[in-house]
Amino acid sequence: MIVSAIGQGMLWAILGLGIFMTYRILNFPDMTTEGSFPLGGAVCVTAITSGIHPIIATLLGVLAGMCAGLVTGLLFTKGKIPVILAGILVMSGLNSVILYVMQTPNLSLLNKPKIQDFFLQLNLPNYYDIVFLGVIFLAIIISLLLFFFNTNLGQAYIATGDNEHMARSIGIKTDSMKILGLTLSNGVIALSGALIAQNDGYADVNKGTGVIVIGLASIIIGEVLFGELTFAERLVAIVVGSIIYQLLILLVIKLGFDTTYLKVFSAVILAACLMIPQLKKALNLHFLPSKEDER
Amino acid sequence: MRKNRLSVVVVIIVVFLIGSFFVEKKESAKEKLPTVGVLQFVSHPALDQIYKGIQAGLKEKGYEDGKNMTIAFQNGQADQSKLATMSQQLVQEKKSDVLIGIATPAAQALANTTTEIPIVLGAITDPVSAGLVKDNQKPGGNITGVSDKSPVDAQFDLVTEILPKSKKVGILYASSEENSKYQVEEAKNVAEKKGMSVKTYAVPSSNEIAQTVQVMTSEVDFIYIPTDNTIANAMQTVVNEADKTKTPIIPSVDTMVEQGGLATVGINQFDLGVQTGKMAADILSGKAKPATTAIYTFKTGDIIVNQKQADKLGISIPEKIKSKAKSVD
Secondary structure: OHHHHHHHHHHHHHHHHHHHHHHOOOOOOOOOHHHHHHHHHHHHHHHHHOOOOHHHHHHHHHHHHHHHHHHHHHHHHOOOOOHHHHHHHHHHHHHHHHHHHHOOOEEEOOOOOOHHHHHHHHOOOOOHHHHHHHHHHHHHHHHHHHHHHHOHHHHHHHHHHHOHHHHHHOOOOHHHHHHHHHHHHHHHHHHHHHHHHHHHOEEEOOOOOOHHHHHHHHHHHHHHHHOOOOHHHHHHHHHHHHHHHHHHHHHHHHOOOOHHHHHHHHHHHHHHHHHHHHHHHHHOOOOOOOHHHHO | OHHHHHHHHHHHHHHHHHHHHHOOOOOOOOOOOOEEEEEEOOOOHHHHHHHHHHHHHHHHOOOOEOOOEEEEEEEOOOOHHHHHHHHHHHHHHOOOOEEEEEOHHHHHHHHHHOOOOOEEEEOOOOOOOOOOOOOOOOOOOOEEEEOOOOOHHHHHHHHHHHOOOOOEEEEEEEOOOHHHHHHHHHHHHHHHHOOOEEEEEEEOOHHHHHHHHHHHHHHOOEEEEOOOHHHHHOHHHHHHHHHHOOOOEEEOEHHHHHOOOOEEEEEOHHHHHHHHHHHHHHHHOOOOOHHHOOOEOOOOOEEEEEHHHHHHHOOOOOHHHHHHOEEEO
């Protein structure tokens, strides 16, 4: 059970990393997420059912997500549509794209090859295939992100988010940076969509509902628990945050609460995490180290 | 300090994973009652009736919750991200002996979690196109169940009797539901065979239903609704809009007739649940095996008429139908 929750947390962490690229670095929420996530799954599952190798199918899913991000980016920068609206427009439009791609609202992968099947020969205990899959993809994504943010391009991207005027004044094409960010971020989000669809064994047009909350939860839990960190550590904190969120949901289910009202519990968990800094201040809990102590 | 905390948590997770990797937990084989794990996709009147029926069906075969077996119930509330966790909870934690999935996504989540524990499908229109079984007659794997495929033929026969002048049918369904897609195709064939002209109206979500029905009422003689969860939940909207132009609605589920549909030949959702429960009971007691148990399909159903609605629309139901029909209002 717990192993499975950790594995799922890792797959969802990829979503958190994707959202982090826009939500934290460029400082805007990207609603495209709820469309690119199921799109990644839909393209990947459709490709697999038409006989394409799961790894290539997953990459196709990523490509599709990048296209979605690109459209949002163009609407936002060239079309001057506010970013939230642009994201929502693309998200709702993607609903039709997904239906067109799958030709059905729900496509199953039963008896079809999946990416985690490659771990079958290793004879792992139950659910370790997801853990291994998660570790491998997280390692790839985190190293790519670290590499990217250390290049000139990556630094320009960060500068755009930190101070757009300043960035423009030193000759950074901020619009291109925003388009780039949305494209890459939605590619990462679609990757998590493709992996989760394979893990769940099906793609569904409604799978995107509420995923942005899961992604934000991982980011926020990571930040609240671990505070100020270096860039690489922040990425790891998102992964840990995502795992903790899945464990909390598992705990709620295990404690035997009526799952009919599960959403209110996930909302309470999130609200509680968001309020921890305020609570700490209000109660003046000295035994919890504050930022001042570190300095 | 804070940095240490992050490393500590990462180390805990890694140690835990490595630990449980090597310590293959030996399950304590303690005595327990047989468990039936039920995973329902979302709450709405039709699916809730199925769950009630399942409990009744199990009871009919001598299994009573809390006495000689336990029902472990989970409801995903349409949140597909939780269905996987809930399935694992039912399989691993509750050690279910038989699993029941109500509605397609729930059944798929269960099917993806185990290929060993028997799964009984409740309310899956076409298990083959949902990718759950290979063949409806000989499922072959660990899955069998009860189809909620409604008797479309009988439904359109009923239409020709109570609405003899209606020649144009509009089919309303949600583009997001696998179940409906299949049924829409079938309804289209049946209606065309009867010489009706068919127009299909797909809605992406419940928000577009009101406008869609407004358009429909100006273009068709009556509205047909398949077994569709989205439309079922918004039935009141459909009825309100259709009533404005006195357009009759022929749904395919009895609960939708109660909410303002005119009439149907329907599988009673409760009976469907009872059938599902009985099947689960037979598998639980070892009398039946999923691999060799054919998917159960209802051939006929009850005629259900909403007399109040008929009066409102000024439609007189022929006596010979009235005598056979179950009336709801």
